[in-house]
Amino acid sequence: xxxxxxxxxxxxxxxxxxxxxxxxxxxxxxxxxxxxxxxxxxxxxxxxxxxxxxxxxxxxxxxxxxxxxxxxxxxxxxxxxxxxxxxxxxxxxxxxxxxxxxxxxxxxxxxxx
Amino acid sequence: xxxxxxxxxxxxxxxxxxxxxxxxxxxxxxxxxxxxxxxxxxxxxxxxxxxxxxxxxxxxxxxxxxxxxxxxxxxxxxxxxxxxxxxxxxxxxxxxxxxxxxxxxxxxxxxxxxxxxxxxxxxxxxxxxxxxxxxxxxxxxxxxxxxxxxxxxxxxxxxxxxxxxxxxxxxxxxxxxxxxxxxxxxxxxxxxxxxxxxxxxxxxxxxxxxxxxxxxxxxxxxxxxxxxxxxxxxxxxxxxxxxxxxxxxxxxxxxxxxxxxxxxxxxxxxxxxxxxxxxxxxxxxxxxxxxxxxxxxxxxxxxxxxxxxxxxxxxxxxxxxxxxxxxxxxxxxxxxxxxxxxxxxxxxxxxxxxxxxxxxxxxxxxxxxxxxxxxxxxxxxxxxxxxxxxxxxxxxxxxxxxxxxxxxxxxxxxxxxxxxxxxxxxxxxxxxxxxxxxxxxxxxxxxxxxxxxxxxxxxxxxxxxxxxxxxxxxxxxxxxxxxxxxxxxxxxxxxxxxxxxxxxxxxxxxxxxxxxxxxxxxxxxxxxxxxxxxxxxxxxxxxxxxxxxxxxxxxxxxxxxxxxxxxxxxxxxxxxxxxxxxxxxxxxxxxxxxxxxxxxxxxxxxxxxxxxxxxxxxx
Numbered sequence: 001x002x003x004x005x006x007x008x009x010x011x012x013x014x015x016x017x018x019x020x021x022x023x024x025x026x027x028x029x030x031x032x033x034x035x036x037x038x039x040x041x042x043x044x045x046x047x048x049x050x051x052x053x054x055x056x057x058x059x060x061x062x063x064x065x066x067x068x069x070x071x072x073x074x075x076x077x078x079x080x081x082x083x084x085x086x087x088x089x090x091x092x093x094x095x096x097x098x099x100x101x102x103x104x105x106x107x108x109x110x111x112x113x
Numbered sequence: 114x115x116x117x118x119x120x121x122x123x124x125x126x127x128x129x130x131x132x133x134x135x136x137x138x139x140x141x142x143x144x145x146x147x148x149x150x151x152x153x154x155x156x157x158x159x160x161x162x163x164x165x166x167x168x169x170x171x172x173x174x175x176x177x178x179x180x181x182x183x184x185x186x187x188x189x190x191x192x193x194x195x196x197x198x199x200x201x202x203x204x205x206x207x208x209x210x211x212x213x214x215x216x217x218x219x220x221x222x223x224x225x226x227x228x229x230x231x232x233x234x235x236x237x238x239x240x241x242x243x244x245x246x247x248x249x250x251x252x253x254x255x256x257x258x259x260x261x262x263x264x265x266x267x268x269x270x271x272x273x274x275x276x277x278x279x280x281x282x283x284x285x286x287x288x289x290x291x292x293x294x295x296x297x298x299x300x301x302x303x304x305x306x307x308x309x310x311x312x313x314x315x316x317x318x319x320x321x322x323x324x325x326x327x328x329x330x331x332x333x334x335x336x337x338x339x340x341x342x343x344x345x346x347x348x349x350x351x352x353x354x355x356x357x358x359x360x361x362x363x364x365x366x367x368x369x370x371x372x373x374x375x376x377x378x379x380x381x382x383x384x385x386x387x388x389x390x391x392x393x394x395x396x397x398x399x400x401x402x403x404x405x406x407x408x409x410x411x412x413x414x415x416x417x418x419x420x421x422x423x424x425x426x427x428x429x430x431x432x433x434x435x436x437x438x439x440x441x442x443x444x445x446x447x448x449x450x451x452x453x454x455x456x457x458x459x460x461x462x463x464x465x466x467x468x469x470x471x472x473x474x475x476x477x478x479x480x481x482x483x484x485x486x487x488x489x490x491x492x493x494x495x496x497x498x499x500x501x502x503x504x505x506x507x508x509x510x511x512x513x514x515x516x517x518x519x520x521x522x523x524x525x526x527x528x529x530x531x532x533x534x535x536x537x538x539x540x541x542x543x544x545x546x547x548x549x550x551x552x553x554x555x556x557x558x559x560x561x562x563x564x565x566x567x568x569x570x571x572x573x574x575x576x577x578x579x580x581x582x583x584x585x586x587x588x589x590x591x592x593x594x595x596x597x598x599x600x601x602x603x604x605x606x607x608x609x610x611x612x613x614x615x616x617x618x619x620x621x622x623x624x625x626x627x628x629x630x631x632x633x634x635x636x637x638x639x640x641x642x643x644x645x646x647x648x649x650x651x652x653x654x655x656x657x658x659x660x661x662x663x664x665x666x667x668x669x670x671x672x673x674x675x676x677x678x679x680x681x682x683x684x685x686x687x688x689x690x691x692x693x694x695x696x697x698x699x700x701x702x703x704x705x706x707x708x709x710x711x712x713x714x715x716x717x718x719x720x721x722x723x724x725x726x727x728x729x730x731x732x
Contacts, residue, residue, distance in 0.1 A: 027211060028218035047241035047249070050211065054253030071221075073181075076211050 012044055012052055013061075014095065017080055017088040020062060024079035026069065027053065053078055061087050119162035126158020131280035180213050184226065187216040187233040190243060197247035204254050286558060289515045292507020297499035298376050304436050304491055307371040315432050316374050316391070318366035322359045323395020326402075330355070336401050338408035339458065349405050360406065360422075363399045367425035372432035393444045396433065400426050400448040404455050411459050416469045419459065424476055427452035431484060436491045443620065446627050453630045460641060461725050467645035474638040481635075486628035487582050488620055494575045497610070501571060504609055505564035512564025516557055519608060562607050570610055574603045578617060585670040586625055590694055596621075625670050626712060626720075629689055632667035633676055633722040639663045640678075640685060640723075650685045654678045671712070671720065672696070684724065691720040701726045 019025065019033050027049060034044050044052070056062040061084035069075040080088070133154060180188045195209045219236050223229040240246055258266075311317075332352050334345040341349065353360070366372070374391040407422035430452060433445030456473075459465075465473075504519055505512040562570065581589070581596050589596060600614035636654070639662040644650050651657045654666045654675070666675035672690035679686045679699060686699040691713030702710045702718030709726035713719050 026214065026218075028215045045241065046215070046236060046239040047246045050208070051246075051249035051253040054250065054257055058253065058256030073214065073217070074210070075214050076207070 011095070012048065013056060014088065014091040015042060015044070016052060016056065017061060017084050017091070020078055020080040021085060021088055024077045026075035026077050029075075030078065056084070059087075060084075119159055122158035122160070122162020123155055124158070126155040126161075128277065128280070129158070130154025131284065132276070181217055183213060183216050184220070184230040184233045186230055186237065187213075187220075190233075190237045190240070191216070193243045194240075194247045194250070197244055198251045198254075199247075200251050200254060208250055208254070283558065286513060287516065289506035289508075289513060291503050291505060291515060291518065292512070293502060294507065295498070295502060297495050297502070298378055301376050301492055301495045304495070305373045305376070307373060313369055313371050315366035315369035315372040318362045318369070319372070319396060319399065319429070319432070320392070322362035322366065322399055323392055325356065325359050325362070326395060326398050331398060336404070338405050339462075346409075350409055353402070353406050353409065356402070359399070359402065363403065363429065364422075364425050366432070367428035369432075374437075390438055390440055393433075393441065396429065397444060397448070400429055400451055403429070404451060407455060407459075411463060416459075416463065416465050417472065420456075420469070420473045420476065423452050423456055423459075424480060426455070427477075427480060431480075434484075434489075436489045438492045438496065439488070439490075439620070442488055443623075446623060449631065450627050453627070453634055456634060457630070457637070457723075457725050460637060465641070467642050470638050470642045470645065474635055474642065477638070478635055481631050484631075486624055486631070488617075488624055490575050490578055490582075490617070494571065497571050497575075497613070498568070501564060501567050501609065505567065507564070511566065514557055514561050514563075514609070519557070556606075557608070560606070567607055567609060570604050570607050574600060574610060574613060577603060582621060585668065586622075586692075587669070587671055587673065587690075587694060629667070629670050629720065630722065633687060633689075636663055636667060636676065636678075637687060637723045640687070650680050650683070652680055676722070677719075686721065687723040689720040689722065691718055693717060703729055 015034055015038075016030065019030060019037065025033060030053075031044055031046065031049055034042055053062065053064070057064050057078070060081055062078045063081050064076050064078050066074050067077050130153065180191070183191075191209055191212045194212065195205045198205050198208065216233055216236060220229040220232050223232055307313075330352065332345070332348045334341055334349060338346070338349070376390075403422045403426040407419040407426070410416075410422065411419040427449055430445045430448030430450075433441045433448065435442075437445075456477075505514055577600060578596075581594065584592070584594070597614050597618040600617065601611070604610035604613065636657075639657055640650060643657055643660065643662050647660075651660070654663075657663055658665065666678075668674070669676045669689045671692065671694055677686075677688050677690070677696060677699070688699040689712075690696055692715050693713055697713070697717060697719045699721050700713075700718050701721050702713050704710055707729035709721075709728065710718060711720060711726075
């Protein structure tokens with residue numbers, strides 16, 4: 001089951017920040033990491049990925065820089081900034097609250113048994 | 114892509130052409146645009162756009178090192194996206210490299226070219242619409258732009274828009290056309306024509322007489338008969354005899370009660386002075402001729418005939434006065450002054466009997482009894498309205514000034530004042546001239562009063578002069594009015610009207626001199642008659658009135674009461690207080706060249722009417 005909807009678009013920045021909080025990555029790596037770590041449930045459209053990264057960069061939540069990758073070729077890496085970490089913490093807290101609320105609405109049906 | 118480049122080229126050409134047009138217009142002081150540079154620049158822009166192969170996009174696309182061994186479809190996709198981004202080259206290069214790297218990583222495990230192409234095609238599908246992607250990338254990258262760069266870009270954009278608007282405004286401004294809606298010539302002809310009966314009009318007779326004076330036969334001698342040599346006098350006498358018909362015509366004209374010319378439209382209706390002023394050169398020659406003949410007759414003792422010619426001469430001057438153009442009135446004033454001047458000189462030079470003097474006095478009293486010495490500004494007002502109509506547009510915003518037409522009125526305006534003062538260096542005067550030029554241009558373009566405001570200011574100006582022109586210099590001084598200053602206040606900032614007040618002030622002061630001389634002439638003649646009859650001059654002018662020689666003493670235009678009179682043995686002095694408004698006991702002040710100052714100066718001297726002030730003898 002894959003999410004490619006408004007729902008994913010809303011949480012995409014948080015997902016990206018969360019992945020980058022574990023270490024710097026370049027675009028392709030990041031898209032792979034999102035799919036792998038979400039068990040292929042979350043897929044960030046490629047057309048959304050780079051505009052999203054640039055927007056996060058504009059907000060100074062991530063920082064982009066060119067560096068040689070393991071393959072020896074140059075790649076543009078993105079790393080989370082201090083401001084990005086703060087924003088991530090805030091967003092995570094909101095998501096937790098959202099999950100709690102949804103759980104209450106659905107009477108615990110959303111929580112795995 | 115090529116069409117876009119052509120359109121861009123045309124737009125850039127239009128902007129550059131517009132700027133060049135403006136520059137050209139400014140350098141030639143707001144001439145109408147040549148409308149050559151603009152189409153030329155557009156054409157060049159179009160050609161450059163069409164022929165230019167290597168644009169920034171194509172340069173980017175030609176750099177293959179970013180693409181490595183990517184399949185053709187991936188390269189095409191990346192080029193398309195980057196090309197559509199339409200953003201800074203550096204940013205596009207970065208995006209291109211990043212996308213290429215993404216594709217490269219994606220196909221890293223593919224064994225064959227076919228497989229690479231298939232995987233790339235899938236990724237292309239995942240990226241979605243390239244146009245939308247390009248837009249999203251551009252927007253996102255724009256957000257990444259630092260604040261200072263955004264500020265610079267916005268500033269340049271604002272300046273660009275401002276320049277475009279300015280260029281459009283200047284072109285619109287310079288290409289303005291006047292709206293001719295009123296036939297002011299017809300209005301002028303309506304006010305100058307006193308009666309319908311053409312037989313009462315002296316103008317045709319003067320015109321005919323003037324045309325009969327042949328240039329090659331006219332004696333080229335001085336106009337002052339008394340200063341001519343005997344040979345020159347003979348030449349003049351012969352010419353007078355040969356041109357008896359001219360004198361008959363001008364004398365007949367002088368006997369007519371009215372004089373009016375029909376003003377005609379000039380050859381170019383767009384010219385500022387659209388109506389043709391009558392031949393004033395011929396009229397002036399007629400006046401000189403009458404004066405010559407008067408002197409010739411006076412020399413022969415035929416004073417009554419001499420006075421008759423002087424009367425005709427004065428009448429000729431009067432005929433040019435009234436509601437006519439200012440130039441005609443000025444010539445009229447000059448001819449009147451010529452006639453009275455000749456009379457003063459004759460009275461001074463010749464011993465004329467009492468009866469002849471009495472006749473002269475009677476004739477002259479009748480001549481000036483109804484004369485309004487003041488200048489009429491009616492025709493001038495109509496002429497000004499005509500000029501406003503031709504110098505302003507008639508449309509948007511109440512009508513704006515047309516610089517090229519303003520230049521026709523004031524040809525000197527466009528000459529950047531490179532002449533400067535002798536104290537200034539050429540460089541300084543050029544800088545000053547440029548500053549003046551920029552100031553003038555900016556003022557004309559943005560601040561100059563519009564047509565409606567100019568019409569109102571002109572109306573106010575002429576109303577003001579109508580109100581104050583009858584005041585004597587003494588009244589003006591007593592009421593502490595500065596006519597020129599107040600008039601300048603009315604037309605302040607209006608380049609078209611600002612030249613009027615100084616000109617009117619000069620003319621009004623001339624009128625006062627002529628009026629004083631004409632009115633005092635009667636008193637002088639009466640005093641000479643009294644001397645002939647009684648054997649002495651009266652002790653006062655009251656005595657002269659009591660003896661019934663004059664009805665009243667003329668008012669001193671520069672003094673508190675009437676003209677001042679002092680008996681001095683067997684002579685007398687008659688004078689006005691003159692320009693300093695003080696009684697200096699008839700003191701004459703002289704100019705540097707030794708000639709008497711007719712009205713004294715603002716510091717000293719009187720306007721001495723009798724005896725006639727003579728120039729100082731050269732040492």
